[in-house]
Amino acid sequence: MEKITDSQEARLQDFLDGKLEGAALQELKQELGTSTALQQRLEELRPVHEFLKKNSIQSPSTQFVDRVIRNLSRGALTTYPSPKNGLMLLAGVMVASGMLAMMLTAGTFDQISGSISIEQMEPLKKYVTTPSLPQININGKLVMNILIGINLVLAFIVLDRTILRPFFQRRAGHA
């Protein structure tokens, strides 16, 4: 049995979509008149096309518009991560903060302090010609305290976005 080509298949589909016109349409009609394989393929594609055409527009519930308008001030629910992901993120941030705090109390960062001279840095030495760059003073304890502070702020934001705000919004929505 003769096989139809990809180009013929594509043209059959365009024909069903009503996108073939003029000479291209006439050409396909002529081919359909002489090729039983092409006719058969058209009859295989037609029920699929007819079935999909029944793909009608669905209507939402009658209160749809009211619900949208009522919740406009609420903001979109999906902008927040899921509570599960939020809790995992929160746990990660808290563990990191806890470890930093423990290391800080154990005095791990007490020795890390001093100053860095940019001019003396090996990769930069050859580019620095004038000794005018300032020295940077580093205090390990202070840096870690800042990191812990940032972590705690982050933890609060995660708690608010993933648990507190969605919870209160849901309560407001049910009220």
Added chain:
Amino acid sequence: MLSLQEENALIDQVLAGKQEAYARLVDQYKSFAFTIALKVLNNRPEAEEAAQDGFIKAFHYLKGFNRKARFSTWLYRIIFNTAISYKRKNRRVMESIEHHDQAAESESAMERDDKEVFISKAMDHLNEADRLAIQLYYIREFSLEEVAEMTGQRINTLKVRVHRARQRLANELTRILKTEALTL
């Protein structure tokens, strides 16, 4: 159908703080928006929630709408993306609901034409992207360009998906009908 001027006037009113104007826009596009969400989620309550959420997002992002495209195209893209994120979030729940829907569907299958039942079953075997492409393409009044804009795909990619999906459905239908004929 709203004209472009009417649509722009309503958008201006919404931006000026009139929520009634937004209610008109929601009312105008709710059915298409809901149908898009339904095609993605395959579940009416979920689709309704996603469509509502999409409209709420669109309201909050309206200031950023640059009016180069039609409002409807911009809105449908938000609805589509919202529905996709709902689907990702609720995948496990959805699978059990879809399973339930299939069971309910097979009960009503007796009343429908055999071919339609077979095509409907064959749809479940299409990959997700092809199934969505063909379902959105066949929603009345959506052109290939609009579906491409909505889903963020290139027109050629979408056209290939639609053709491939239809081809596979036809092949699957032929195969099932042959098998059915042999078992008679």
